[in-house]
Amino acid sequence: MATNKVFSICGMCTVRCPIMVEVEKGEIQFIQGNPHVPAMKGAVCPRGAAGPALVRDKERPQAPMMRVGERGDGQWRTVSWDEALDYVAGRLVQIKDAYGPESIALTDRGGPFRDMHRAFLRGIGTPNYCNHDASCARNVHHANLSLTGLGRKDVVYDLKNARHVVLQLRNIFEAVNVQEVNNLMDALEAGCKLTVIDIRANISAAKADNFFMIKPGTDYGFNLAVIHELINEKLYNEDYVHRFVNGLDHLTEFVAPYTPEWAEKETGIPADGLRRFVRELSEAAPAVIWHPGWMTARYTQSFYTCRSIYIINALLGSFGAKGGLPLTNKPGDFGKPGLRTFMDLYPKPSQKRADGVGWKYTHFEEGPGLAHLLYHAMETQDPYPVKAYIAYRHDPLMGFPEPDRLKKIFSNLDLLVAVTFSWSETAWHSDVVLPLSPYLERESILACKNGLKPHFFVRKRAVDPRFNTRADWEIVSGLAKRMGLDQLVFKSVEDLWRFQLQGANVTMEDFDKTGMVMLTDTARYRTYDDLKFKTSSGKIEITSEKLEKSGFQSLEPYQSPKRPPEGYFRLTFGRCVLHTQGHTVNNPLLFEQMPENVLWINAGEAEKLKIADGDIVTVSRNGYSETIKAKVTDLIHPEAVFVVHGFGHRIPVESRAFMKGLADNKFMKNGLDIWDPVGGGVALQEHFVKVSKE
Numbered sequence: 001m002a003t004n005k006v007f008s009i010c011g012m013c014t015v016r017c018p019i020m021v022e023v024e025k026g027e028i029q030f031i032q033g034n035p036h037v038p039a040m041k042g043a044v045c046p047r048g049a050a051g052p053a054l055v056r057d058k059e060r061p062q063a064p065m066m067r068v069g070e071r072g073d074g075q076w077r078t079v080s081w082d083e084a085l086d087y088v089a090g091r092l093v094q095i096k097d098a099y100g101p102e103s104i105a106l107t108d109r110g111g112p113f114r115d116m117h118r119a120f121l122r123g124i125g126t127p128n129y130c131n132h133d134a135s136c137a138r139n140v141h142h143a144n145l146s147l148t149g150l151g152r153k154d155v156v157y158d159l160k161n162a163r164h165v166v167l168q169l170r171n172i173f174e175a176v177n178v179q180e181v182n183n184l185m186d187a188l189e190a191g192c193k194l195t196v197i198d199i200r201a202n203i204s205a206a207k208a209d210n211f212f213m214i215k216p217g218t219d220y221g222f223n224l225a226v227i228h229e230l231i232n233e234k235l236y237n238e239d240y241v242h243r244f245v246n247g248l249d250h251l252t253e254f255v256a257p258y259t260p261e262w263a264e265k266e267t268g269i270p271a272d273g274l275r276r277f278v279r280e281l282s283e284a285a286p287a288v289i290w291h292p293g294w295m296t297a298r299y300t301q302s303f304y305t306c307r308s309i310y311i312i313n314a315l316l317g318s319f320g321a322k323g324g325l326p327l328t329n330k331p332g333d334f335g336k337p338g339l340r341t342f343m344d345l346y347p348k349p350s351q352k353r354a355d356g357v358g359w360k361y362t363h364f365e366e367g368p369g370l371a372h373l374l375y376h377a378m379e380t381q382d383p384y385p386v387k388a389y390i391a392y393r394h395d396p397l398m399g400f401p402e403p404d405r406l407k408k409i410f411s412n413l414d415l416l417v418a419v420t421f422s423w424s425e426t427a428w429h430s431d432v433v434l435p436l437s438p439y440l441e442r443e444s445i446l447a448c449k450n451g452l453k454p455h456f457f458v459r460k461r462a463v464d465p466r467f468n469t470r471a472d473w474e475i476v477s478g479l480a481k482r483m484g485l486d487q488l489v490f491k492s493v494e495d496l497w498r499f500q501l502q503g504a505n506v507t508m509e510d511f512d513k514t515g516m517v518m519l520t521d522t523a524r525y526r527t528y529d530d531l532k533f534k535t536s537s538g539k540i541e542i543t544s545e546k547l548e549k550s551g552f553q554s555l556e557p558y559q560s561p562k563r564p565p566e567g568y569f570r571l572t573f574g575r576c577v578l579h580t581q582g583h584t585v586n587n588p589l590l591f592e593q594m595p596e597n598v599l600w601i602n603a604g605e606a607e608k609l610k611i612a613d614g615d616i617v618t619v620s621r622n623g624y625s626e627t628i629k630a631k632v633t634d635l636i637h638p639e640a641v642f643v644v645h646g647f648g649h650r651i652p653v654e655s656r657a658f659m660k661g662l663a664d665n666k667f668m669k670n671g672l673d674i675w676d677p678v679g680g681g682v683a684l685q686e687h688f689v690k691v692s693k694e
């Protein structure tokens, strides 16, 4: 039997690992990491291995559907693609004529495949594109911009060559990126040290040389004491700082009160442990990666936590260093052209954004805006009404706080469309569901991965769609055709790829051998002479002009977090290796492995509440409550309880996930209004819940 091997890109999470899919008679037999990418080591994670179960799952949207009853009633009429696309395009045109193009908004999941969505919005003439990042990594991104002018992804985590890696608010061994895990494992085997700073002992902590259990929400205080120690003991990289950092005096003065002894009281981490750790960092520098965090939409001061981490990396000379945070290379760094973009087909709309980014909030980067502020605009009609909303690979009713308020906000919309490969709370509440083919059944636009060795890559379909679903480009093209946006209409994916490759000196055949086109053979690290930052001085700027012009401080004094009232705990959350956000709970294979989340609670606290391991407990807040099984453990800080995010589905068509586990976002009262004003991220961990035995 002939086995067909297809190079493609995993789509079970946002990491998008390169994969090789073995197919026989139109059925997927096996998925492995692309063997031409050494850091994959032929592996995928458990979710990546569960891709075939997603393809076979009959409990995903199988054809376009239009709502029959009220929003959320779950009564659907299956329609043809023509009917669905005619309807959506027709409504978009009507809404545009009645309220202006800016009344149309789209949010998606970011990443390398969104160029066509954004071009579509530009074609319509609306500036209202947002991605999910206000609920994920915006604070990190803005923190780096404010210090170096570089974005979050303009530096690489060179884990393989690191000598000391610090994970704070980052759980690499469970919130997986396969290449990062493999690179870090290699480094650890070669003697790299690992320090984990977390509110609980996660799997990464189990592999760490140093584990510091920190009081929730006090990370910024800990980091200020680290900076204090680095400067006071002259443990920073003086040569580097002299060359590349502006503002050391200001920083020195600012951290003066934040001694390790002060930090011990605030964070619970002993001063001598901090001192020892700082010495270790200094010895390993500059091959140190203090990871700036990823899911940092947690506190109202998270921006400054992330900024303090980048400052520490700067003091250690890690920015630009091998084994540290070398700068990302782009095709142009090797004299190569990039891919042609769809976005350039249309001018940037001149209207101001509904979320206020760029005009009301000048310190935020415009690109993906801030979705919660878009929802505020939908709620208040200020600065103008938003009447049509396309949630494209995005499930805000699970990924943002206050789903009931969001539903009320959405009642101001004349059109709510979900484009998705699985059911989601948002799809269930929409007017039209446009079913996307899962990644194994669809092609995507070509994309470029910047990094030490930039390359183009392609997602090809491994098998044909088994239901009446379509690829992204087919959906966007179908709408574009009906709305007169002819430049976005492509008859075949080959035409589309050809468009992207114009001027790149690459053909589709070049992808055949490995699924990629490398733009260089050797990784490029910058020497000191090539190292320039994107600030006006070309250096790392402790004082950010942009922040200060917008009325914020570059170095903000630490604020001690509120303590939970008696009987209450801070609700914290994160990832596990078996699920991705909210969209894999109903996957038959992954559900079998982990059907529900449990509530981590500290053993001492549980005893006071007479809660034993495995008991069912009630979690409540302001009259809202849910039940969940308790995991009683010493491995979590007494002030916190913890759940894996993504559970608590309430959609009857998902027979497996239905009513299983707890939905953390429902306990975040006023959560859409509680956000970090400097970094822009929502502050999802500023919420306390009461726990009692059922």
Ligand SMILES: Nc1nc2c(c(=O)[nH]1)N[C@H]1C(S)=C(S)[C@@H](COP(=O)(O)OP(=O)(O)OC[C@H]3O[C@@H](n4cnc5c(=O)[nH]c(N)nc54)[C@H](O)[C@@H]3O)O[C@H]1N2
Pocket: 011, 012, 013, 014, 108, 109, 132, 135, 136, 295, 392, 393, 394, 395, 396, 398, 399, 400, 419, 420, 421, 422, 423, 424, 436, 439, 573, 574, 580, 581, 582, 583, 645, 664, 665, 684
């Ligand atoms: N309370 C709370 N809120 C959170 C979080 C939390 O831990 N707790 N985590 C936050 C984080 S880090 C993030 S990134 C956001 C995530 O929030 P979302 O991006 O909304 O989460 P996903 O579940 O990935 O949802 C994407 C939706 O798109 C659909 N989809 C369609 N095509 C694809 C595809 O090709 N790939 C993928 N992956 N999905 C597709 C999925 O079926 C799903 O319905 O939520 C954030 N919100």
Ligand SMILES: Nc1nc2c(c(=O)[nH]1)N[C@H]1C(S)=C(S)[C@@H](COP(=O)(O)OP(=O)(O)OC[C@H]3O[C@@H](n4cnc5c(=O)[nH]c(N)nc54)[C@H](O)[C@@H]3O)O[C@H]1N2
Pocket: 013, 014, 136, 137, 168, 169, 170, 171, 172, 174, 175, 176, 177, 197, 198, 199, 200, 202, 214, 215, 216, 217, 218, 219, 293, 294, 295, 296, 298, 572, 573, 574, 575, 576, 577, 578, 579, 580, 581, 642, 685
């Ligand atoms: N398996 C799997 N992998 C994924 C994903 C997935 O859904 N599943 N999603 C991907 C996405 S979108 C993202 S954003 C990343 C997220 O990647 P991470 O941000 O690394 O993952 P999380 O589990 O959200 O959080 C990391 C750690 O922060 C800890 N933490 C919580 N509060 C505090 C605090 O106050 N202080 C400190 N120091 N630690 C705290 C949690 O206990 C957790 O161990 O993962 C990506 N990879």
Ligand code: SF4
Pocket: 010, 011, 012, 013, 014, 015, 016, 017, 044, 045, 046, 047, 048, 049, 176, 177, 178
């Ligand atoms: S980390 Fe796992 S789920 Fe995510 S893209 Fe890679 S293999 Fe797929």
Ligand SMILES: [Mo]
Pocket: 135, 136, 137, 295
């Ligand atoms: Mo995320």
